[in-house]
Amino acid sequence: MSMEKITVVKVGGKIVEDEQSLNQLLTDFNKIEGNKILVHGGGRSATKLAERLGVETKMVDGRRITDDAMLEVVTMVYGGLVNKRIVAALQARSVNALGMTGADMNILLSDKRPVKTVDYGWVGDVKQANGGALAKLINEGVVPVIAPLTHDGMGHILNTNADTMAGETAKALAEHFEVTLVYCFEKEGVLRDENDDNSVIPEITRELYASLKEDGIVVGGMIPKLDNSFATLDAGVKEVIITKASNLCDLTRGTHVK
Amino acid sequence: MSMEKITVVKVGGKIVEDEQSLNQLLTDFNKIEGNKILVHGGGRSATKLAERLGVETKMVDGRRITDDAMLEVVTMVYGGLVNKRIVAALQARSVNALGMTGADMNILLSDKRPVKTVDYGWVGDVKQANGGALAKLINEGVVPVIAPLTHDGMGHILNTNADTMAGETAKALAEHFEVTLVYCFEKEGVLRDENDDNSVIPEITRELYASLKEDGIVVGGMIPKLDNSFATLDAGVKEVIITKASNLCDLTRGTHVK
Numbered sequence A, B: 001m002s003m004e005k006i007t008v009v010k011v012g013g014k015i016v017e018d019e020q021s022l023n024q025l026l027t028d029f030n031k032i033e034g035n036k037i038l039v040h041g042g043g044r045s046a047t048k049l050a051e052r053l054g055v056e057t058k059m060v061d062g063r064r065i066t067d068d069a070m071l072e073v074v075t076m077v078y079g080g081l082v083n084k085r086i087v088a089a090l091q092a093r094s095v096n097a098l099g100m101t102g103a104d105m106n107i108l109l110s111d112k113r114p115v116k117t118v119d120y121g122w123v124g125d126v127k128q129a130n131g132g133a134l135a136k137l138i139n140e141g142v143v144p145v146i147a148p149l150t151h152d153g154m155g156h157i158l159n160t161n162a163d164t165m166a167g168e169t170a171k172a173l174a175e176h177f178e179v180t181l182v183y184c185f186e187k188e189g190v191l192r193d194e195n196d197d198n199s200v201i202p203e204i205t206r207e208l209y210a211s212l213k214e215d216g217i218v219v220g221g222m223i224p225k226l227d228n229s230f231a232t233l234d235a236g237v238k239e240v241i242i243t244k245a246s247n248l249c250d251l252t253r254g255t256h257v258k
Helices: A013-017 A019-031 A043-053 A068-091 A131-139 A162-173 A206-214 A222-234 B013-017 B019-031 B043-053 B068-091 B131-139 B162-173 B206-214 B222-234
Strands: A005-011 A035-040 A097-100 A108-112 A124-129 A143-146 A149-151 A157-159 A178-185 A239-244 A255-257 B005-011 B035-040 B097-100 B108-112 B124-129 B143-146 B149-151 B157-159 B178-185 B239-244 B255-257
Touching: A005 A162, A013 A019, A013 A043, A013 A068, A019 A068, A035 A068, A035 A131, A035 A162, A043 A068, A043 B043, A068 A097, A068 A143, A068 A149, A068 A157, A068 B068, A068 B149, A068 B157, A097 B097, A108 A162, A124 A149, A124 A162, A131 A143, A131 A162, A143 A162, A149 B068, A157 B068, A162 A178, A162 A222, A178 A222, A206 A222, A222 A239, A222 A255, B005 B162, B013 B019, B013 B043, B013 B068, B019 B068, B035 B068, B035 B131, B035 B162, B043 B068, B068 B097, B068 B143, B068 B149, B068 B157, B108 B162, B124 B149, B124 B162, B131 B143, B131 B162, B143 B162, B162 B178, B162 B222, B178 B222, B206 B222, B222 B239, B222 B255
Parallel strands: A005 A035, A005 A178, A035 A143, A097 A143, A108 A149, A178 A239, B005 B035, B005 B178, B035 B143, B097 B143, B108 B149, B178 B239
Antiparallel strands: A108 A124, A149 A157, A239 A255, B108 B124, B149 B157, B239 B255
């Protein structure tokens, strides 16, 4: 018996916090056939709420330092406002959405990041994903909507990178489903020329990736994204697609990592 | 075959927003054997956040007016901060908690309250509870933790009374389980003398309730609570217990409505 398919979609905070782009995203997400999961970010809206509350946003190398006050903010914004808005909007489209953090049903357990040169505070690095619990829900027709928060199993919520959560979720589901992982971002895909949206590289293999790095075509934030993508393939995920959110209804577009 | 039992516990916001009383509550809740659900309020913490954000809290007859800004606040506080803290704390006690609002898996669908003399804003009156979806989760060993928010099926979150949500949840589960509904509040139970915690009325039947009302012993906010309790009994709930949260580990105490 061949395994059922599932599509794990990760979208950034930028798309989900604007009502118009969120509605478009959910309409497109709704068109994806079969089993699916949405993992969302929520960065800017947390910064906005923090500002209104007089909580200082501290970043080191683009990563948020999560002290007690900031943990409250991200728990409210990611786990409450953003997550529940998406759930209600999907239910209005007859998608049986269930909002979750990693703490809910213990689906994603993390270690609090150890303090080395930087103390990131209440930030988690995923150590275990509970694919079995998610698979049961999915087999009942539930569509999990996952906020970028995990827990440490000792009662603490941890702020967690949404890309990593999507990757770990996809890997944990590979035992139960044929998994396609879709990273949505602001560009059409991995570009040969970052200023030319027509220069999408349609397929990246390990060999091509090595030469793209050597030639300086793949640089910066795209390197961890692609490293992460190959790691999920190693763990049994069938395909990773890096594409624009507006391409969700046509997954033949974008960059296919194989 | 006799039906399995379930205990539906409702606790107010006051208990869950203080770390010490929350921890005591969850330790006691953990001791309840068998299937269980926790429905929580969250009143004061929403008011506090609203204050910090400069959002005005408007109350009419003790009920919160929920405009756009206040809806954001309650979605963040009830659905995010309070709910996820409870979930993480229960997971730390090896309880397989799943935080939900009425929108999640469409478990509680409401109508936005019609505007009569007062416009309550984004406030919902429950019209349908999905006992089947909850029963499936419970039969898998999941412990739902429900925040006082529902949805209208058209994409809107609605602020909803936690007592009502607990009652509607209990009623919907009566088809699947033998349900005990426990309302926790600050007193030992329904008291003959409100200043004497030793004057708990151990059992209230319909007949006794009628005479207690006549004699002016049951007054004020206790009347809707008891009316609500008898309505759930009419709908198949086996027993309603009104008690102090600290009595959760001994449900022979408090007032038993039968």
